[in-house]
Amino acid sequence: MGKSAQLGLHVWLPDAMEGPTPVSALIHAATMVTAGIFLVAKCSPLFELSNVARELIVIVGALTAFFAATVAITQNDIKKIIAYSTCSQLGYMFMACGLSVYNVAIFHLMTHAFFKALLFLGAGNVIHAMHHEQNIQKMGNCWKKIPCTYALMWIGSLALSGIFPFAGFYQRI
Numbered sequence: 485m486g487k488s489a490q491l492g493l494h495v496w497l498p499d500a501m502e503g504p505t506p507v508s509a510l511i512h513a514a515t516m517v518t519a520g521i522f523l524v525a526k527c528s529p530l531f532e533l534s535n536v537a538r539e540l541i542v543i544v545g546a547l548t549a550f551f552a553a554t555v556a557i558t559q560n561d562i563k564k565i566i567a568y569s570t571c572s573q574l575g576y577m578f579m580a581c582g583l584s585v586y587n588v589a590i591f592h593l594m595t596h597a598f599f600k601a602l603l604f605l606g607a608g609n610v611i612h613a614m615h616h617e618q619n620i621q622k623m624g625n626c627w628k629k630i631p632c633t634y635a636l637m638w639i640g641s642l643a644l645s646g647i648f649p650f651a652g653f654y655q656r657i
Contacts, residue, residue, distance in 0.1 A: 550572075552571035577592050
């Protein structure tokens with residue numbers, strides 16, 4: 485649970501995003517946060533023997549998804565918004581494991597890695613273009629300065645939202 489930044493054990497993830505953007509993208513997409521979900525999926529034969537454990541996983545995942553999404557809405561720092569969004573998505577993956585749909589959780593994990601890395605690297609480009617400003621309230625007319633990054637951030641956001649035809653859509657059906 486700690487590696488997958490579930491409720492109560494999530495505080496390290498937004499703080500880890502203070503590092504350079506490529507490091508943040510690596511932490512989010514490929515290494516740290518994926519380990520917890522992968523471990524739960526790998527231990528699926530054990531969880532299938534205990535309804536109580538699966539119910540606990542569903543409850544923790546649902547609370548994490550809701551709490552982290554709520555906190556993300558209140559943030560102004562672009563990296564922290566993406567970090568809390570990751571916590572929320574990990575909650576969905578955790579919940580899928582608790583519902584015994586491990587293949588959906590792993591598919592979500594894989595697709596999430598791609599579009600979250602895109603969002604983090606895009607955020608790094610935005611921060612660089614805005615003279616190292618991370619506050620989204622001070623990022624007006626960003627699309628005029630970096631239209632390619634703007635388009636890529638839209639693609640990542642649409643994929644994260646589950647809009648057809650992006651990968652996020654297929655993990656939600």
